[in-house]
Amino acid sequence: MDRRDFLRLTGAATAGAAIPASMPAAFAQSASSDKWRIFEVTTRVEVLKPAGVTRVWVPAPLTQDTPYHKTLGNSFQAEGGTAAITSDPKFGAGIVWAEWPDGVQPVLVHTARFATRDVAVDLSSPGSAKPEDKAVLAKYTRATELLPTDGVVKQTADEIVKGRRGDIEKARAIYEWVVDNTYRDPKTRGCGVGDIKFMLENKALGGKCADLNALFVALARSQGIPARDVYGIRVAGSALGYKSLGREGGDITKAQHCRAEFYASGHGWVPVDPADVRKVILEEGGGKAIDDPMVVAARKRLFGSWEMNWLAYNYAHDLQLPNATRGKLGFLMYPQSETALGRLDSLDPDNFKYTISAKEIV
Amino acid sequence: MTPGGLLRGVLAVAIAASAAAAEGNAEIKRWDSGPTPALARTDLDGKPFDLGRFRGRVVVVNFWATWCEPCKEELPSLTRLKAKLADRPFDVVTVNFGEFPERITQYLQSRPEPLPLPVLLDPQKEAAQAWKVGGLPMTFIVDAKGRVRYRAFGERDWSAQESVSLMEKLLAEVPRARR
Numbered sequence: 433m434d435r436r437d438f439l440r441l442t443g444a445a446t447a448g449a450a451i452p453a454s455m456p457a458a459f460a461q462s463a464s465s466d467k468w469r470i471f472e473v474t475t476r477v478e479v480l481k482p483a484g485v486t487r488v489w490v491p492a493p494l495t496q497d498t499p500y501h502k503t504l505g506n507s508f509q510a511e512g513g514t515a516a517i518t519s520d521p522k523f524g525a526g527i528v529w530a531e532w533p534d535g536v537q538p539v540l541v542h543t544a545r546f547a548t549r550d551v552a553v554d555l556s557s558p559g560s561a562k563p564e565d566k567a568v569l570a571k572y573t574r575a576t577e578l579l580p581t582d583g584v585v586k587q588t589a590d591e592i593v594k595g596r597r598g599d600i601e602k603a604r605a606i607y608e609w610v611v612d613n614t615y616r617d618p619k620t621r622g623c624g625v626g627d628i629k630f631m632l633e634n635k636a637l638g639g640k641c642a643d644l645n646a647l648f649v650a651l652a653r654s655q656g657i658p659a660r661d662v663y664g665i666r667v668a669g670s671a672l673g674y675k676s677l678g679r680e681g682g683d684i685t686k687a688q689h690c691r692a693e694f695y696a697s698g699h700g701w702v703p704v705d706p707a708d709v710r711k712v713i714l715e716e717g718g719g720k721a722i723d724d725p726m727v728v729a730a731r732k733r734l735f736g737s738w739e740m741n742w743l744a745y746n747y748a749h750d751l752q753l754p755n756a757t758r759g760k761l762g763f764l765m766y767p768q769s770e771t772a773l774g775r776l777d778s779l780d781p782d783n784f785k786y787t788i789s790a791k792e793i794v
Numbered sequence: 795m796t797p798g799g800l801l802r803g804v805l806a807v808a809i810a811a812s813a814a815a816a817e818g819n820a821e822i823k824r825w826d827s828g829p830t831p832a833l834a835r836t837d838l839d840g841k842p843f844d845l846g847r848f849r850g851r852v853v854v855v856n857f858w859a860t861w862c863e864p865c866k867e868e869l870p871s872l873t874r875l876k877a878k879l880a881d882r883p884f885d886v887v888t889v890n891f892g893e894f895p896e897r898i899t900q901y902l903q904s905r906p907e908p909l910p911l912p913v914l915l916d917p918q919k920e921a922a923q924a925w926k927v928g929g930l931p932m933t934f935i936v937d938a939k940g941r942v943r944y945r946a947f948g949e950r951d952w953s954a955q956e957s958v959s960l961m962e963k964l965l966a967e968v969p970r971a972r973r
Binding site for chain 2: 619625
């Protein structure tokens, strides 16, 4: 897509803009609470050392409604530049994008409002959810660059699900395997890169959410079970008593977190989060044993439900950023930027500074 | 103990062993990922480097970053390895993973000792991708015919006798006239 097409399709604005959500979705989860909470999340990105034309991309909230999420609107401002919001054609990932000419200090401010509520799926009885579109299920069963579904991934998953019948039982076996065999490595940079073939081949099973939940997703896909990472960010503390699974105080700059879903016929998309079980083990109260009641409760809860103190961004993998000069991203969870020197390191505060704040509106 | 409990126990030991390996004794494995990738980059001083021109020499290629603590702890052992084999057709070259020169220079200047090894730049991680670097530190050993023979993921004392012996073995394959 060239820039002109991009601008035409998205309705670019030079100063600021706001668009309403959203697109219809075929979802089937049931909300575990009727209480919707509304949050406002503001992302401010500044490129400290611009060179030539500078571009910035930030993830926007989910562009489709789900039982646990509704995007209420996006607004953005890029003084001296051009800004727009778009969604990628394959995954529908919402992306706010801005570009500045040489000589301008690039600052992008994006504010998103969304409503969310806790979600849980009752897997104890057959569901009656409307079936998901077959093309969608096919998309989330395919391999991606970082999530191959053959070789060591398939071999590992074949062993895990041996003797298990049905997608729910197989997905549960994979979930339990990830919890039992991986660990949260606090030294992992950011949320990890999610190169799961490397992890399995090197038996390097430490990482963070983008590694551990990606393992769940790829192992599930290798068994033909539709599954997807859901990239996002924590926006509030946990009301369930898990200090490690929330972010208090409004500054959520480093609170990025991805979760995962798998699809079960009759139930729709089922929320899971094995990485957060490992986070409870590592961080809660200075560390807990795997059989600690708090860990056991989290482990049970995080197969089939999510506490929604978290904003979902997108499901995208191998994402081509609009108008980018560099290649595809494995996933979009952090703000991104390019200058004439190339793509900047999202985690390098010397070149690329951003703050993300959250506040509850209602 | 239940079978599940036993399995978890065994896995916990395996994970602990893996964690220990990452703290200084990473395993050297044979390279089994096909042909040797190209490595043509510019170093921190702006000089071009091309691995293809190092035929006849054994070369250790180490990928590292300033934010990677095990990488930084490992670098002095690579310097010692180079010193131990100083009079041999042997080189160590480092490739920085995805950072700009300012950051690298800032780090190198903050070190108590200088780093007397070439630092190649790879700000867009193109070389890292070609070499399938999925974690750091990652080190490759290239023989005198320009073939990657071994790789190691994780921190390691490269000046220990086991590593020196492996280099000696590869150096023994170098044609006599060049040794």
